[in-house]
Amino acid sequence: MEYGRRRQGWRAHGRNFAWLVPLLLLVGIALADFNTGEQFRIVSWIVLVPGTAAAICGVWTTAAFSVVSVVTYVAVDSAWPDQYRAGFADFVLVAVGGLLATLAAAVRVRRERQTLHIQDIAETTRRTVLRPLPSRWAGLEHAGVYLAADEDARVGGDFYDIQPSPHGARVLVGDVQGKGLGAVETAAALLGTFREAGYHEADLVTVAERLETRMLRHRLHTTALGRDDGDRFATAVLIGFPGDTPGMIEVVNFGHEPPLAVGPHGVRELPSGDGVPLGFAELADGVPPVHRVPLTADETLLLVTDGVTEARDAPGCFYPLAREIDRAVMADPRGAEPRRLVRRVRDDVLRHCGGRLDDDTTAFAVRRMTKTTGEAPEGGRLRT
Structure with missing residues (x-):
């Protein structure tokens, strides 16, 4: 041609x-x-x-x-x-x-x-929402992979970002209900609020409250414009890496898939989605609580959207994320490195579902940088 x-x-x-x-x-x-x-x-x-x-x-x-x-x-x-x-x-x-x-x-x-x-x-829109991040950013090493269920559109509601701040690095990973430009617009609104509140607010609870407020305001605005977004919501995980306690992290889970701590000794699940999704705080007692959990220097946080855990094979079985990652890390401890980890998730999910994705799929891995941490060669986002 x-x-x-x-x-x-x-x-x-x-x-x-x-x-x-x-x-x-x-x-x-x-x-x-x-x-x-x-x-x-x-x-x-x-x-x-x-x-x-x-x-x-x-x-x-x-x-x-x-x-x-x-x-x-x-x-x-x-x-x-x-x-x-x-x-x-x-x-x-x-x-x-x-x-x-x-x-x-x-x-x-x-x-x-x-x-x-x-x-x-669509690709420009997605890159605007999922801004490029240096592979080593805010004291963290990370890698992320995004696969759109609609290969032609290549847009969806999955999002992630890292925000450095005077109070330590903050990480947000989430999934907006629905697809298309409406979901992308919602993700962009939440990320904009996260980037501002994540930098200025010292308390992670306040950041969580600002995200909830932004979700409500965005929903009211789109509804006033005549769009059918009155019941749109988003699941998300908000992570804080306090600078004064390097062995601990703070986790706020808005009904999202529980993060996994992946290290040379295996996989352990962090606090699950005990809170309601963003936009539904009025149905509960406010935003979800902040959990302080240990995270050792050799452990990597793995955060995924439900496109990973709900990927089905031909008989209809879900992809066993924790089991497969645990098996891979026990066979090769280097598999806990962020780039290797998200690459493994990507390849396993595509193999498990035969390349037929029913939902947008995102895997994001992040860990604290240490003196022995190597730099990823091509930036934090894998090319897919």
Whole structure:
């Protein structure tokens, strides 16, 4: 294709070989016509050549094959005696078929360009929400991977971020109910509040309260605009890494998947989602409590969204996250490193569900930096 991004399936060593398919078909039909009897002429089948080009080549390539097909038809048909020629009717068929194929290629290319443009917008939107983070940031080493269930849209409600502050680093991982740009907008609103409150507020409870308030305000705003967002909510885990207590972390869980502490001695589950999701604090006694739990220097926090734990295989069994990670770490303690950890989760989930994701899938691993902590080579987010 002569535009933008080309189909990788027809490329080798940087070159596009899609044109070989209609060319081989053209040659094959011409040779076959010479080797069949006069009672079975197949030269008119050459109309398939521009049609095939329209499906896999660009507009100008398709137009070129349309012209070449007409010229080849005339040359091949003229080689037969007059009484055995296919005639003018088949010539018109080949010519009109080439014209229609060129028009079809133009429509396809235009739609593919529009799709690529939409994907670029979606990717830009997602990168705006999930801002790039240095691999070593705010005294933490981290890695994250995001897989969208809708590969064409590549947007969803999963989010994560790290916010350095005078009170220690803060981490937020969450999942907005629903999909599409509405979920992305909600995630952006929550992340904006987290980045401000996470920096200024000394108490993690206050940060949690600010997130709850932001969720309510955002919901009221979208509802006033006439959108059907009145019941939208978000699950999330808010983590604080206090600078004065390096062996402890603070955890506020808004009904989210419980974090896992992964170390060379195995996997242990941190406090579960004992609170209600963001947007539902009025149904409980306020925001969830803050849990102070130990986290040793050789342990990595693994936070995932439900796209990981609810991934199903063919018989319908859920992916056993803790068991699989525990097995991997016991076999190789280096598997607790953030980049290795999220890569393992990504590969295992895709293998478990056969590559068919029913929900957006996010895995985020983070640990305190130490003098022996190595730096990830390409930044915190894995390329998928």
